[in-house]
Amino acid sequence: xxxxxxxxxxxxxxxxxxxxxxxxxxxxxxxxxxxxxxxxxxxxxxxxxxxxxxxxxxxxxxxxxxxxxxxxxxxxxxxxxxxxxxxxxxxxxxxxxxxxxxxxxxxxxxxxxxxxxxxxxxxxxxxxxxxxxxxxxxxxxxxxxxxxxxxxxxxxxxxxxxxxxxxxxxxxxxxxxxxxxxxxxxxxxxxxxxxxxxxxxx
Numbered sequence: 279x280x281x282x283x284x285x286x287x288x289x290x291x292x293x294x295x296x297x298x299x300x301x302x303x304x305x306x307x308x309x310x311x312x313x314x315x316x317x318x319x320x321x322x323x324x325x326x327x328x329x330x331x332x333x334x335x336x337x338x339x340x341x342x343x344x345x346x347x348x349x350x351x352x353x354x355x356x357x358x359x360x361x362x363x364x365x366x367x368x369x370x371x372x373x374x375x376x377x378x379x380x381x382x383x384x385x386x387x388x389x390x391x392x393x394x395x396x397x398x399x400x401x402x403x404x405x406x407x408x409x410x411x412x413x414x415x416x417x418x419x420x421x422x423x424x425x426x427x428x429x430x431x432x433x434x435x436x437x438x439x440x441x442x443x444x445x446x447x448x449x450x451x452x453x454x455x456x457x458x459x460x461x462x463x464x465x466x467x468x469x470x471x472x473x474x475x476x477x478x479x480x
Contacts, residue, residue, distance in 0.1 A: 297424050322478060339372055344379075348386060355390025355441060356397075362437070363387060367468065367475050376476070384468035391434070391444040391461050398448020419446050427452075430460040435467050 338347070347369065354361040363383065370379035430452075433443030447457050 338369060344373075348382065351383060352386045352390055355387045356393040357441060363468070364437075364471060364475060367472050368479065370472070371476055371479055380468055380472045384465045387440070387468065388461060388464045391440050391464060392458070394441040394444035395448040395452075395454075395457055395461070398445040399451065401449055419449060427456050427460040430457060431463050434461055434464040435470075440464060 347366070351361070351363070351366050355363070366383055367380065370376050370383060373379045430443050430447055433440045444457075444461065
């Protein structure tokens with residue numbers, strides 16, 4: 279008797295289980311919780327032991343223009359995500375329109391990922407630079423080849439280097455349409471972390 283064919287969902291589940299995707303998610307989820315707790319703990323310590331977070335953020339707001347802060351954030355999100363977005367999320371709470379500023383951060387982060395993606399695609403045209411980055415990012419590229427859009431989604435939602443995932447997606451010439459779709463999940467990270475940080479600083 280012929281065995282019934284497995285559904286596409288079951289086949290995908292089997293594939294991700296076999297290639298270690300679920301283990302990767304669980305490991306990085308645990309890693310994601312720790313930095314968030316540390317950031318909130320540091321903010322609370324500063325708030326109660328050193329100086330009011332509101333005063334510190336007010337100082338930043340008064341001495342640096344919104345444009346300069348957004349520019350630094352956008353550059354960071356476009357080039358390997360060097361600065362933690364959580365610092366900027368905390369800053370938005372001290373502004374005149376926190377939700378508007380948080381929304382701007384989310385949009386800038388998304389477009390920073392888009393720039394990283396197109397940088398990755400452009401590297402394909404320069405063999406010498408492409409070889410250099412392939413060596414430096416071999417792990418990210420291998421994971422991207424195995425898991426594609428799901429890895430972009432993980433990078434968008436968890437505190438992993440989102441720009442690195444986007445760069446790797448560009449370097450393997452990942453579908454633009456699917457990239458834009460998966461990368462849009464980046465917005466939800468700012469909603470979730472914004473709620474957590476705003477609640478902690480209330």
